[in-house]
Amino acid sequence: MNIEQGTTYHNPNEGDADNSKKSFRQRRPLYCCLIMFVFLLLVVFVALAKHFGDTAPKCNGRGCNRPDPYSTMALTKEDGTEYISSVNFPSDMETSIKDACDMVGKFFGFPTNTKVFMWEYNGPSSAYSDIEAKCGDFVGESCDGEAQAKQGGQYYVSGTRDNCVCNKATYTGSPVHFFPSGGDTATSAAERAVHEYTHAFQKSRGGPQPNWMMEGGAVFNECLFQERLDSNVKFSDCFLSGGGGGGIVRKTRELYLTNPTTKWFSIFSTDRCCGDECPPAISFPPPGDKERIYYYDIGAFAVAFLLHRSGKGPVEFWTKTSGYWNNPNMVWPGIDTTDGWAIDCPEGEGWKGVMSNMLGGETVAEFYSAFEDFMVDSDGNVVSEADMLAILQSDSDAHAASLVLADFDAADYDTTDRGPGECSAFEDLFSKVNLV
Numbered sequence: 001m002n003i004e005q006g007t008t009y010h011n012p013n014e015g016d017a018d019n020s021k022k023s024f025r026q027r028r029p030l031y032c033c034l035i036m037f038v039f040l041l042l043v044v045f046v047a048l049a050k051h052f053g054d055t056a057p058k059c060n061g062r063g064c065n066r067p068d069p070y071s072t073m074a075l076t077k078e079d080g081t082e083y084i085s086s087v088n089f090p091s092d093m094e095t096s097i098k099d100a101c102d103m104v105g106k107f108f109g110f111p112t113n114t115k116v117f118m119w120e121y122n123g124p125s126s127a128y129s130d131i132e133a134k135c136g137d138f139v140g141e142s143c144d145g146e147a148q149a150k151q152g153g154q155y156y157v158s159g160t161r162d163n164c165v166c167n168k169a170t171y172t173g174s175p176v177h178f179f180p181s182g183g184d185t186a187t188s189a190a191e192r193a194v195h196e197y198t199h200a201f202q203k204s205r206g207g208p209q210p211n212w213m214m215e216g217g218a219v220f221n222e223c224l225f226q227e228r229l230d231s232n233v234k235f236s237d238c239f240l241s242g243g244g245g246g247g248i249v250r251k252t253r254e255l256y257l258t259n260p261t262t263k264w265f266s267i268f269s270t271d272r273c274c275g276d277e278c279p280p281a282i283s284f285p286p287p288g289d290k291e292r293i294y295y296y297d298i299g300a301f302a303v304a305f306l307l308h309r310s311g312k313g314p315v316e317f318w319t320k321t322s323g324y325w326n327n328p329n330m331v332w333p334g335i336d337t338t339d340g341w342a343i344d345c346p347e348g349e350g351w352k353g354v355m356s357n358m359l360g361g362e363t364v365a366e367f368y369s370a371f372e373d374f375m376v377d378s379d380g381n382v383v384s385e386a387d388m389l390a391i392l393q394s395d396s397d398a399h400a401a402s403l404v405l406a407d408f409d410a411a412d413y414d415t416t417d418r419g420p421g422e423c424s425a426f427e428d429l430f431s432k433v434n435l436v
């Protein structure tokens with residue numbers, strides 16, 4: 001008997017003393033209940049699906065720089081980083097990369113599930129088969145590193161495909177890639193390592209993050225640790241003519257001089273276009289030659305300005321719950337991982353709340369405004385190099401900060417991950433659906 005027969009209930013012959021009909025009528029309540037139950041289940045399922053679809057960040061998202069709110073990476077005292085190199089990767093460069101990662105890892109803690117891949121420049125195909133396989137295992141899709149290694153000169157942290165936890169967009173591991181160019185040296189590779197390993201750490205602390213804080217933070221650390229890599233170059237030397245694209249202070253100032261009425265930091269530095277996909281504040285993809293300045297140079301100077309304005313030093317900024325990066329309130333689950341941008345985060349929430357806390361209650365909008373006022377005075381004059389350098393910590397203070405080791409026993413140091421926490425069976429099911 002199928003559901004169609006249920007319609008016989010309204011058949012004019014209903015009153016007939018027909019055995020089969022009688023038996024149907026006798027069983028009717030059971031069928032009705034079953035049908036209604038299935039229907040109700042369907043309604044509940046659709047409602048829940050809609051609820052999760054509407055409120056939870058989707059695991060899929062923008063093609064590049066997806067703004068992940070969560071991270072399952074914690075911090076550890078012992079270095080669990082795995083290093084994988086192609087067959088002929090120069091041993092002096094490999095040592096300098098490991099030492100540099102170790103140096104910054106001891107400063108802010110070692111992020112878990114981090115693997116460093118070192119690809120030699122322009123080697124034979126056979127040199128890459130093992131590293132490509134190991135990279136593929138880690139990221140969850142094939143790694144064609146050979147093509148990039150032939151070109152060289154690229155360094156980046158990407159992500160793994162295992163990025164959906166409890167149906168929430170989650171960063172779960174850091175693949176750190178080094179593709180040195182033919183001109184790279186052991187020292188230049190170490191500088192890149194400080195930058196990239198900082199990204200691995202940053203990715204463990206939750207988000208979304210403004211792009212200037214990611215890139216500017218990594219460039220700031222290039223300068224903070226510069227003297228430890230080369231004793232002849234001090235923190236302020238790096239800020240004036242090194243770091244980023246060849247002079248954080250100079251490049252930032254040069255850009256403001258091209259048009260002092262444009263609020264370069266406020267408009268361009270928070271979010272970064274993904275191809276032609278740009279945040280609403282940026283109606284056009286910024287020219288490539290300036291893009292580097294928005295995030296790397298202005299970003300690093302904005303980090304220095306944040307420290308100056310908050311009166312806090314690099315150790316607190318990176319490693320204390322009262323600073324920026326180690327504050328456990330960083331996660332803002334409201335971000336739309338497909339169409340949203342870090343700037344969407346409301347004042348007082350996520351990274352904006354964390355920054356305000358660091359600034360003693362000042363809003364992020366007020367901080368941005370103060371930065372613009374610092375760069376260009378009310379008469380339209382761009383700040384001098386000397387005045388920009390004057391807000392930096394002294395070289396000796398910066399060097400002393402770079403020698404401090406993460407204090408794992410301190411109450412204001414938080415090693416926990418920024419994951420979505422307990423996951424219901426339903427959320428788990430949706431994670432799997434989402435991954436398909």
Ligand SMILES: [Zn+2]
Pocket residue numbers: 195199214215218
């Ligand atoms: Zn970077």
